[in-house]
Amino acid sequence: MVRLFLLTGVCLTALMPMAWAQDRVSIRTGTHDDYARVVFDWGTSAPYDLKQTEPGVLDLTFRKNAVPDLTAVEKLPNVSSVEKLSADDENLKIRIRIPADSKYRHFLIGDRVVVDVYNSASGAKAAEAPVPPKPAEEKPVQAAKAPTPAAKPAAEKPAADVVPPSPVTEPAPVAVAAPVAPVEQGPSVLEQEAARIADPHVITVSSTEEMGLAAFERNGYLWLVIDRPSLSVLPQINGPKKEDFTPFEKVATSEGAVAYRTRMPGAATIEGEGGGLIWRVIVSPKDKAVEPTSPTREFKTGDDIRGGAMVWSMPLVTKNISIVDPDVGDTILVATVDAADQFAGTERNFVDFEQLNSSIGLAIVPKADDVKFEKRAGGIAVTRPGGLALSRMRDVTQRIIEQKTTGETENPAATDPTKTPRMFDFNRWMMGGLNALHDNQHILLAGMAEKDKSGRVQDLLMMAKMNMANDRGQEAVGLLRFAENEMPDIKESPEFLALRGVALSMASMFEDGFRDLNTPALKDYPELDYWRAYAAAGLEDWQQAKKLLPADMTIVSEYPRRLQERMLLRLAEIALRSGEVKAAESMLGMLQKEQKHLQPWTVATMDYLRGEAHRQNKEYTKAEEYWKPLLTGKDDLYRAKAGLALTMLQLDQGTIKLEEAVDRLEGLRYMWRGDELEAQINSRLGKLYLDQARYMKGFSILRDAVAMSPGTDISNDIAYMMTDSFKNLFLSDALDKMSPVDAITVYEEFRELTPDGDDGNRLIRRLAERLVDADLLGRAATLLQYQVDYRLQGREAADTSLRLAAIYLLSDNPNPVLRVLDKATTTYAGLPKDDSVNQKLREAAMLRARALSELKRVDESLAILNTYPPSPDINRLRADIAWNSGRWQDAAIALQDLIVDQAIVAERPLTQAQADIILNRAVALNLAGDRVALANMRERFGDQMMKTSRSKLFDVVTRSRTSTLASDRESIAALVSEVDLFKDFLDTYRASDQPSN
Numbered sequence: 001m002v003r004l005f006l007l008t009g010v011c012l013t014a015l016m017p018m019a020w021a022q023d024r025v026s027i028r029t030g031t032h033d034d035y036a037r038v039v040f041d042w043g044t045s046a047p048y049d050l051k052q053t054e055p056g057v058l059d060l061t062f063r064k065n066a067v068p069d070l071t072a073v074e075k076l077p078n079v080s081s082v083e084k085l086s087a088d089d090e091n092l093k094i095r096i097r098i099p100a101d102s103k104y105r106h107f108l109i110g111d112r113v114v115v116d117v118y119n120s121a122s123g124a125k126a127a128e129a130p131v132p133p134k135p136a137e138e139k140p141v142q143a144a145k146a147p148t149p150a151a152k153p154a155a156e157k158p159a160a161d162v163v164p165p166s167p168v169t170e171p172a173p174v175a176v177a178a179p180v181a182p183v184e185q186g187p188s189v190l191e192q193e194a195a196r197i198a199d200p201h202v203i204t205v206s207s208t209e210e211m212g213l214a215a216f217e218r219n220g221y222l223w224l225v226i227d228r229p230s231l232s233v234l235p236q237i238n239g240p241k242k243e244d245f246t247p248f249e250k251v252a253t254s255e256g257a258v259a260y261r262t263r264m265p266g267a268a269t270i271e272g273e274g275g276g277l278i279w280r281v282i283v284s285p286k287d288k289a290v291e292p293t294s295p296t297r298e299f300k301t302g303d304d305i306r307g308g309a310m311v312w313s314m315p316l317v318t319k320n321i322s323i324v325d326p327d328v329g330d331t332i333l334v335a336t337v338d339a340a341d342q343f344a345g346t347e348r349n350f351v352d353f354e355q356l357n358s359s360i361g362l363a364i365v366p367k368a369d370d371v372k373f374e375k376r377a378g379g380i381a382v383t384r385p386g387g388l389a390l391s392r393m394r395d396v397t398q399r400i401i402e403q404k405t406t407g408e409t410e411n412p413a414a415t416d417p418t419k420t421p422r423m424f425d426f427n428r429w430m431m432g433g434l435n436a437l438h439d440n441q442h443i444l445l446a447g448m449a450e451k452d453k454s455g456r457v458q459d460l461l462m463m464a465k466m467n468m469a470n471d472r473g474q475e476a477v478g479l480l481r482f483a484e485n486e487m488p489d490i491k492e493s494p495e496f497l498a499l500r501g502v503a504l505s506m507a508s509m510f511e512d513g514f515r516d517l518n519t520p521a522l523k524d525y526p527e528l529d530y531w532r533a534y535a536a537a538g539l540e541d542w543q544q545a546k547k548l549l550p551a552d553m554t555i556v557s558e559y560p561r562r563l564q565e566r567m568l569l570r571l572a573e574i575a576l577r578s579g580e581v582k583a584a585e586s587m588l589g590m591l592q593k594e595q596k597h598l599q600p601w602t603v604a605t606m607d608y609l610r611g612e613a614h615r616q617n618k619e620y621t622k623a624e625e626y627w628k629p630l631l632t633g634k635d636d637l638y639r640a641k642a643g644l645a646l647t648m649l650q651l652d653q654g655t656i657k658l659e660e661a662v663d664r665l666e667g668l669r670y671m672w673r674g675d676e677l678e679a680q681i682n683s684r685l686g687k688l689y690l691d692q693a694r695y696m697k698g699f700s701i702l703r704d705a706v707a708m709s710p711g712t713d714i715s716n717d718i719a720y721m722m723t724d725s726f727k728n729l730f731l732s733d734a735l736d737k738m739s740p741v742d743a744i745t746v747y748e749e750f751r752e753l754t755p756d757g758d759d760g761n762r763l764i765r766r767l768a769e770r771l772v773d774a775d776l777l778g779r780a781a782t783l784l785q786y787q788v789d790y791r792l793q794g795r796e797a798a799d800t801s802l803r804l805a806a807i808y809l810l811s812d813n814p815n816p817v818l819r820v821l822d823k824a825t826t827t828y829a830g831l832p833k834d835d836s837v838n839q840k841l842r843e844a845a846m847l848r849a850r851a852l853s854e855l856k857r858v859d860e861s862l863a864i865l866n867t868y869p870p871s872p873d874i875n876r877l878r879a880d881i882a883w884n885s886g887r888w889q890d891a892a893i894a895l896q897d898l899i900v901d902q903a904i905v906a907e908r909p910l911t912q913a914q915a916d917i918i919l920n921r922a923v924a925l926n927l928a929g930d931r932v933a934l935a936n937m938r939e940r941f942g943d944q945m946m947k948t949s950r951s952k953l954f955d956v957v958t959r960s961r962t963s964t965l966a967s968d969r970e971s972i973a974a975l976v977s978e979v980d981l982f983k984d985f986l987d988t989y990r991a992s993d994q995p996s997n
Helices: 002-021 173-180 189-195 434-448 453-469 473-486 488-492 494-506 510-517 527-538 542-548 561-577 581-592 600-616 620-630 636-653 658-668 675-691 695-708 713-730 740-749 757-773 777-791 794-810 817-829 835-854 858-865 872-884 888-902 912-928 931-945 951-958 966-978 983-990
Strands: 024-031 035-041 048-054 057-062 067-072 081-084 092-097 104-109 112-118 201-211 213-218 221-226 236-238 249-251 258-263 269-284 296-299 308-312 317-324 331-337 353-355 357-360 362-366 372-376 379-383
Touching: 057 112, 067 081, 201 221, 201 453, 201 488, 201 494, 213 269, 213 362, 221 269, 221 317, 221 331, 269 357, 269 453, 269 488, 317 372, 317 379, 331 372, 434 453, 453 473, 453 494, 473 488, 473 494, 488 494, 494 510, 494 527, 510 527, 527 542, 527 561, 542 561, 561 581, 561 600, 581 600, 600 620, 600 636, 620 636, 636 658, 636 675, 658 675, 675 695, 675 713, 695 713, 695 740, 713 740, 713 757, 740 757, 757 777, 757 794, 777 794, 777 817, 794 817, 794 835, 817 835, 835 858, 835 872, 858 872, 872 888, 872 912, 888 912, 912 931, 912 951, 931 951
Parallel strands: 024 067
Antiparallel strands: 024 035, 035 112, 048 057, 057 092, 081 092, 104 112, 201 236, 201 269, 213 221, 213 331, 213 357, 221 258, 249 258, 296 308, 308 379, 317 331, 331 362, 353 362, 372 379
């Protein structure tokens, strides 16, 4: 019943925030070496769209609505703001401002939408980072309130064994006597105040197991003593001048404890807070708010000199600990306590011992070897055989303990810095393994209701550790969340964050786990690098995983077997992906020793990885020996992995054909769905389809593969490969081997793969030329129109406009021609005039004249041509315009000019082109009714025309009117409809300006 009540309460506590979070989305930011990250944590599925609406502006639209929590958003170099736009009833819209030239990526991990903004290539910033205030520059004003004593000459410095006194925490008569004391006694009260630490600093000591603690001062050091030797994380200092404190130095203690010390940069008041799991030591200029525990004297005899004992009422003393001071060489006796309000306070001097300034617990330095430090019911006592020398008649006078001003010395008793600090004791946490897990949890749950908050949290953490040690990550995460709900401050503990990071990684919540494991306070713990690499690999960030992977696997080799299976297999895969075969084989060898006890999925993973190792060593037969049995095994994942690896190996070796490889991978597509493996299979299959010139199929599969693992390395690799393949297809001979319809279909379906810049422009032009060759003029015009409107500028845009105008005319679509030519003419007019520019302007005028004629604006058309001197192409176009407008006499005159241009000689046979021009003039004269000119032509060219393929038609056209038959008129009408004198000029555009490969 107790257990049921507890679990019900805990579950309700955990579920209360969730109900509130259903209509809120938390937003947080973070900075990495190469990019800034913005994370939207919905707590549930969140479909979204993201687009760059203008340079430096990303608009993110979620297909659901919520209230954004922007309190955790910080201004970053790459992200100047994250702001909510107007939201309708269904969509939340967010705007992110970034540097205009920054690249970005976005992806979905679980219930989180992640946007990464990479560093600007030009060094541009989205906003200036806020400059923190400089506390050191604000404090001299305080010091200036009192006059500063004149500096003493070097000769007047105190002797080596005399040091400035530590400040007392309460007024004492000593302060009154200070003005008459000799200079050698130390600085004045004003000097002491000036030397005090000006701002509060907080030292946090936290753990996932309850601990007793003592804090005291000696020789300018602040000492922290913990009664639990397995404390994993060093104390953490936070404050404006934390760098002025020396790094914590570990000092040897008696068994069952650990001690650290740091040299303080100045005098201060030390005060403790908390207890149990989380301790805080406040280093501050303020006086203490809590009174210390004053000692009482006890006497067993009537001796006024000896027979006494000193007793401190501290009912929460946890342990007595002895420490050898590495500087002085004497022994310090310390009593740790379980709550910060148990402390002895300022220093005191007795005949037999010295009490150090103790801010938490009690620390003394015996002056005789037989002084005893005893834990009693309700407190701690200092005694000596025969009793202490204590006075019954007066209080013990407080005094300032003299301190030695020796410099920093090496601490021979400190822990060897080369030894790797350990964070996790999984073997101890197993507590009998899975078989005992249920009973152990039942015992803890049964006693939890009678414990205080700290005790309940410690038991929850112990259950989480047991589950982690037995490879039950999901259960551990749940228990850690219960502990966090019970004691929110536990999140300040680096040890808790390390524990939670590992549990989240075990539960495949890699993003959150990786964040916890990279807490700055945990950066100096090499054991976490194994788990950081594990989490990075889970995020499919294999490059970062390789950077984090330690070379020494000793720590992992000491883990329980279930955790070794989990860790070593993932770490071996990281090594193989980096080509470090020997390292991977070494990791797999650790598991091989226990193969008969391994789980089937572990054995399948090992066989697959061993096959990959042999492949990288070019031992292909051995690789096949490991992979082939997996194809018929029971593990679906490694049936798919081995099938992919074996197929690609055999294809590379030429033992199977391309068609067989495609068939195999088509089967694998449906064997394993989701995660990176499906993306890999589709990537390889899509590439094989491209190799078969089945471009629509290949690019479609590759596009699906990118969507399967958005934002991952493999997704990015596939996207780059698609872009390169698309570019190579349209800029190589492969385009000539495709049908024009297939080419334009592939382009229009995957136009987003068109590269930027010159490559993209050449690609579009080349495709347009292919379409022109196939008389797909309308689609070619659409491509070139897009280039002219959006991609090209200057001379290149003008040249393409001329070609586009010609293609519109070839496709009998004169309507857009004038607008296109206006843009080209304006550009040419602004260029320095030379022969090439003048020629382009002339071509533009001819195309404009032809377009105007087709638009029935004949007079305007001819007016343009009349501005140019006669020439063969001008004459031809003039003839064409007159012909198409039915102005037969004008056409006959223009055709006569063309005949003159041909320089026809009677004795020389006519060419086909010459015969056509003569025939066309005869037709024009016939339709104009100019019988005289027609008779002259018959007489002049009759003999020559009889020797051409046009002889019969010429005879019909030039007959006298009396002999013309109806059939002859039909033949003349057919000739009229067939004639296009400007066609030769336009045909030159079918093959002009072909882009080079």
